Amino acid sequence: MVAAGSTGKAVVWNWRSGEQLAELHEPFGLDGASFAPGGRLVALPGDDGTIRLWDWRAGRVVRVLPDRGGVVRKAAFSSDGRLLVAGTDDGDVRVWDWRSERVLADLPTRGNTVYAIAFSPDGRVVAIGGQDSRARVWDWRERRVLWSWRARRVEDRYTVEGVAFSPDGKLVATADSNGVALWDWQKNRLIVALRDDADRAVGFSPDGCLVATAGYSSWARVWAPPLPRCRR
Numbered sequence: 001m002v003a004a005g006s007t008g009k010a011v012v013w014n015w016r017s018g019e020q021l022a023e024l025h026e027p028f029g030l031d032g033a034s035f036a037p038g039g040r041l042v043a044l045p046g047d048d049g050t051i052r053l054w055d056w057r058a059g060r061v062v063r064v065l066p067d068r069g070g071v072v073r074k075a076a077f078s079s080d081g082r083l084l085v086a087g088t089d090d091g092d093v094r095v096w097d098w099r100s101e102r103v104l105a106d107l108p109t110r111g112n113t114v115y116a117i118a119f120s121p122d123g124r125v126v127a128i129g130g131q132d133s134r135a136r137v138w139d140w141r142e143r144r145v146l147w148s149w150r151a152r153r154v155e156d157r158y159t160v161e162g163v164a165f166s167p168d169g170k171l172v173a174t175a176d177s178n179g180v181a182l183w184d185w186q187k188n189r190l191i192v193a194l195r196d197d198a199d200r201a202v203g204f205s206p207d208g209c210l211v212a213t214a215g216y217s218s219w220a221r222v223w224a225p226p227l228p229r230c231r232r
Contacts, residue, residue, distance in 0.1 A: 002042050002056075004030035010044055012056050022056045031073050037081040045072035051086050053098060065096055073114050078123040085126050085140070087114025093128060095140050105140045116163040116175070127172050129160030135174045137185050147185040151176035162202040162213075173211060175202040180213050182225060192225045 004010035006029040012022040029047040036043070041062065042054045051072055053063040070090040077084055084098045093107040093114060109130065116129035120137075125146060129135045137147040151160055151174070162175025172185045180194040180202050194213065201214040209230035214220040224230070 002033045002035060004033040004044060006030065010042065010054075012042070022059065024054050024056060024059075026052065029071075031071065032075065034076050036077045037079060041081075043075045043077065043084060043086075045075040045086055047071045049088070051075050051084065051096075053084075063098055063101065065098060065101060074117040076117050076119055078119045079121050080123060083119065083123060085117055085119060087117050087128060089113045091130070093117070093126070093138075095126070105143060107138055107140060107143060113159075115159050115161040118163050118165055120165045120169045121167060122169055127163040127165060129163045129174060129176075131159050133160060133176070135160045135163055135172065135176075137172060147172075147183075147188060149174065149183065149188075151178060161200050164203045166204050166208040167206060168208060171204075171208070173202045173204065175200060175213065175215075180211065180223075182211070182227075191227065194223055194225060 001015045002010055002012050008026040008028055008030060010024040010030060010033050011020060013020055026044060026046060030044050032045055034043050040055060042056050044052045044054060049070055049072060051065040052061050055062050070088040072086050072088050075084060075086040084096045087093045091109040091112040093109050094103050095105040097104055113131035114128055118127045126138045126140050133151045135149050136145050139146055160174055160176045164173045170184060172183045174181050182191045184191055200216060203212045211223045211225055
């Protein structure tokens, strides 16, 4: 696993043994980190407006992808490792062919700070959660929104800070101040709502039957939601 923070340090751990495997240092704050498939590369989105790709075993930067300025909030690889999507606090979302450093798409999110981002398993669509309390699924090639949902405001907290696709791509999980919801996004149908304080992060297990959540309360939980194909 990899963890990064505002001090500019990212740490790679063996979570089973608790052994620290590497420290990656940048001269600017980091707002997240993500592994490429295979685990060799780590993407570090930074406060300096770049995404730096590290070969963490070799301890070196192999690519620096420049953005248009502003803090790069989140970045995620496609499941085949060929593409990278990144979003900024200015609302810029770009899909990259990171090897050629070529921008394949700019998505017009209209200044909406990006707090969460994820590719679908087939790489055809991207889920984005933002400051405007909405989660959206984009066809990034066509540059159009296929699905959108707005979270209910809770006091002064209403951002969508976690999104994830199920392994088959049929469900999208969203995390906001109301908890976690699982959606059949193609039918715009709520499948199940998990009333939790997990408003920061969400993810599926490889079989799609378990959901991991985390939030500001410092608790992390693993759920077995009542999904029809996961009857136990």
